[in-house]
Amino acid sequence: MAIAGTNITLDSTEGMDKITTVEKVTSPYHSDGSETLAAANIVSTSLSDTNEEYFFGISNNSTPTTTEWNVAFGSTSGFGAKIEANTKSETEAIYKQYSSILLSPTEVTGGFIISRNNSLATAPTNAKVASGKDTEIFVLSARRTNMKDRINKGTWTVALSGSSTADAKLGASLLELTDDSVNGTPTATPVGDRYNIVSGTAGTIVNAASDRTYGFFYPDMGIMVFSAAELSASIPGKGANKAETVIFDKAEHKGFGFSSDTNANEKTALRFINCLQPVGAKLSFRDEEDQVSAQYFCRVKSGQANFSNNPTFVSGSENKLRNDKMRGNPQTFITSVQMYNQNQEMVAVANLSTPLKKNFSSEATIKVKLTY
Numbered sequence: 001m002a003i004a005g006t007n008i009t010l011d012s013t014e015g016m017d018k019i020t021t022v023e024k025v026t027s028p029y030h031s032d033g034s035e036t037l038a039a040a041n042i043v044s045t046s047l048s049d050t051n052e053e054y055f056f057g058i059s060n061n062s063t064p065t066t067t068e069w070n071v072a073f074g075s076t077s078g079f080g081a082k083i084e085a086n087t088k089s090e091t092e093a094i095y096k097q098y099s100s101i102l103l104s105p106t107e108v109t110g111g112f113i114i115s116r117n118n119s120l121a122t123a124p125t126n127a128k129v130a131s132g133k134d135t136e137i138f139v140l141s142a143r144r145t146n147m148k149d150r151i152n153k154g155t156w157t158v159a160l161s162g163s164s165t166a167d168a169k170l171g172a173s174l175l176e177l178t179d180d181s182v183n184g185t186p187t188a189t190p191v192g193d194r195y196n197i198v199s200g201t202a203g204t205i206v207n208a209a210s211d212r213t214y215g216f217f218y219p220d221m222g223i224m225v226f227s228a229a230e231l232s233a234s235i236p237g238k239g240a241n242k243a244e245t246v247i248f249d250k251a252e253h254k255g256f257g258f259s260s261d262t263n264a265n266e267k268t269a270l271r272f273i274n275c276l277q278p279v280g281a282k283l284s285f286r287d288e289e290d291q292v293s294a295q296y297f298c299r300v301k302s303g304q305a306n307f308s309n310n311p312t313f314v315s316g317s318e319n320k321l322r323n324d325k326m327r328g329n330p331q332t333f334i335t336s337v338q339m340y341n342q343n344q345e346m347v348a349v350a351n352l353s354t355p356l357k358k359n360f361s362s363e364a365t366i367k368v369k370l371t372y
Contacts, residue, residue: 006305010296019295026152029142029285031066039161039281044248044273053081053090056269058276058283069140069283073228073268074098076111076135079260080268090265098139098225102218104190112137114213114227134227136258137215138272142222148289150219153181153195154203156285158224161278162235162254174280175234176201179217180209192220202284219288226272232256235275246270249277293371298337300364308332331359337368 010017028035037060045057045067057067073080074095081089088096099108111133140158142151160175179195182203186193197215199206215226237255246253246267254274259266275281307330314320333355339348350368358364 006300006307008298008300008304010298017297017299019297021293021295023291023293024288025291026155026286026288027148029146029151029287030060030068031063031143031146032060035286036282036284037068039277039279042273042276042281042283044270052267053265054094056267056273058273067143068146069142071269071272072098072139072141073258073271074137074139075228076133077260078262079136080258080266081262082264083262089262091268094139095137098137098223102189102191102194102216102221102223102225111135112216112225112227114215114225115229134229136228138226138228138231138256138269140224140226140272142285144222146287147222148287150192150288151217151222152286152288153179153217153219156203157201157282159201159280159282159284160231160235160272160275161281162256162275163238173235175199175231176206177214178203178205179219180205184209189218191218194218197224197226228256228258232258237271237275246274249274254278291371293369296339296368296370298366298368300334300358300366302360302363305334305358305364306330306332306360329359329361331357334358334364334366337366339368339370 012018014020030037037058041060041062043059043061043064045059045064055070055072058069058071059066060068072094073091074097075081075089075091076095078089078092081091083089083092095111099111103110103112114134114137156178158177160177162173176199177197178200180198180200181195183205184195186195188194195217196209196213197217198209198211198213212230213227214230215224217224232255235255236257238252241257241259242252243259243261243263244266245264248270253271254277256271256275258268258271276283335352335355337350337352338346339350341347348368348370350366352366356364356366
């Protein structure tokens with residue numbers, strides 16, 4: 001540290017001349033600086049045919065080439081994809097990929113165990129979870145550059161809409177989902193804390209996970225895994241369970257009633273985006289980052305910083321004080337603090353809001369806060 005031409009060494013031991021704090025700062029998630037991406041602005045990102053066999057992007061119609069989210073559909077049985085001899089289908093690959101990323105090694109084989117809802121007994125046949133794992137999942141994943149360190153828990157809402165029964169008219173059902181971090185204790189996983197996805201908005205729970213769990217939320221990864229059984233039980237869609245290729249924004253495909261066909265790529269992931277199309281649907285999120293602040297206490301003792309390197313401070317070849325009144329008691333005004341690392345490289349400059357008077361009869365402590 002340099003003050004008024006004086007080098008002062010700081011004790012960077014935590015708790016001595018340095019105190020470090022970490023503050024969580026949140027901001028709107030989406031690229032345009034907004035928290036909510038409403039139904040009217042949601043479009044499917046244009047991707048190559050090869051990519052669309054695995055996932056689809058979600059964009060704002062004002063910036064259609066910028067992907068805000070990705071959506072994928074996974075199935076242990078390869079539903080919604082064409083199964084070739086001696087190979088795994090795209091939907092099988094998706095399920096295994098997210099299982100290996102999000103689950104512990106001992107859980108991978110067992111898969112995602114999300115749904116424990118007895119009401120599924122009245123759901124479409126392919127939406128039942130009799131026991132064990134959810135064999136079909138929808139996955140919503142954030143864009144890393146948008147989410148910063150993580151997705152802010154307890155503040156987000158995913159609102160989905162579509163037909164509540166196979167014969168109902170479009171928009172008959174609105175399903176609002178959030179996480180249970182406000183009440184629930186997180187489950188530890190290899191990729192950080194995991195929370196349940198339940199009915200509610202912005203962290204306010206309508207029905208607890210013990211009543212009905214729609215999925216798992218991994219804030220550090222920016223990933224939400226939804227039980228396809230639960231979603232299709234709530235919003236099956238008109239014409240549910242038909243073996244056909246899903247078309248973006250088509251009325252009959254605004255529901256989660258996927259088919260068990262394994263003869264073609266049905267683009268099942270598009271069902272999730274289609275259920276973000278009706279009025280009332282939305283994606284509302286905030287990101288979160290850890291902002292580290294280091295506070296340095298620069299202590300200037302009575303015998304320090306009483307002279308200046310400024311050429312106007314002295315005069316003549318003998319470097320006598322220019323102002324005779326300062327003889328025996330020179331005075332300076334501290335205006336800035338320069339911070340150096342151990343290699344004597346300047347890393348920061350702190351400017352004081354008002355000059356600080358300094359002489360042999362005074363001491364000073366200047367607090368410099370660095371945030372990064």
